[in-house]
Amino acid sequence: MKKASTIAISIAGIFLLAQMETTSIAAQSPEPIQNPLERQIVAEEREGLDALKIGNLDAFGNLTADDAVFVDAHGSATKAQVMKNVAGFKLVDYSMDNLSFVPLSSKSGLISYKISEKGVSHGKEFTAQAYVSSIWAKRGGHWFCLFSQETAAR
Numbered sequence: 224m225k226k227a228s229t230i231a232i233s234i235a236g237i238f239l240l241a242q243m244e245t246t247s248i249a250a251q252s253p254e255p256i257q258n259p260l261e262r263q264i265v266a267e268e269r270e271g272l273d274a275l276k277i278g279n280l281d282a283f284g285n286l287t288a289d290d291a292v293f294v295d296a297h298g299s300a301t302k303a304q305v306m307k308n309v310a311g312f313k314l315v316d317y318s319m320d321n322l323s324f325v326p327l328s329s330k331s332g333l334i335s336y337k338i339s340e341k342g343v344s345h346g347k348e349f350t351a352q353a354y355v356s357s358i359w360a361k362r363g364g365h366w367f368c369l370f371s372q373e374t375a376a377r
Contacts, residue, residue: 261324264332264359267366269319275342276314283309288360288367295373311345331360331369337376352376 267286274282284306293300300308317340325333335356342349358370 258324258326260326260329260332261334263366264324264334264357265319265322267359267368268334268357271368272314272317272319272338275309275312276317278313280306280309286366286368288362288369291367291369291371293371296375312342314340314342316341327358328360331358333358338373 271283271286274280274286284302287302287305289302291302291305293302293305317338319336319338322334322336327333333356335354337352338355339352340350353376354374356370356372357368359366360369361367
């Protein structure tokens with residue numbers, strides 16, 4: 224059950240080298256994100272989480288690249304494995320805090336944040352906190368999550 228919730232939420236990425244410059248904002252901050260690429264990628268991440276919140280697995284799947292890789296404490300998973308696991312998963316509520324952004328190109332970037340979440344996984348209610356990283360890229364005019372990693376927060 225825990226694996227399903229961990230992988231399902233993992234719409235997230237890798238930690239980059241320390242010499243890469245990052246910008247940080249609080250996700251709940253009243254100040255708007257100024258960087259258009261960052262704003263777009265954060266919106267895509269929220270769209271994926273919101274799809275899990277309303278149980279729209281098609282929307283979640285459409286935001287995930289066919290060749291995406293998801294990583295959690297259980298190892299790596301493909302899109303097909305994640306889609307199978309999210310079938311019994313639904314977010315009830317979530318928040319994103321301590322958001323960081325690293326542009327990777329003019330059409331891609333990495334975000335990382337701490338998620339606090341409540342939901343139901345295969346009939347069992349849960350609450351969790353985790354550190355999430357996601358890499359998003361624009362391909363053929365559409366945004367896709369290419370990589371996601373989630374690490375449980377202590």
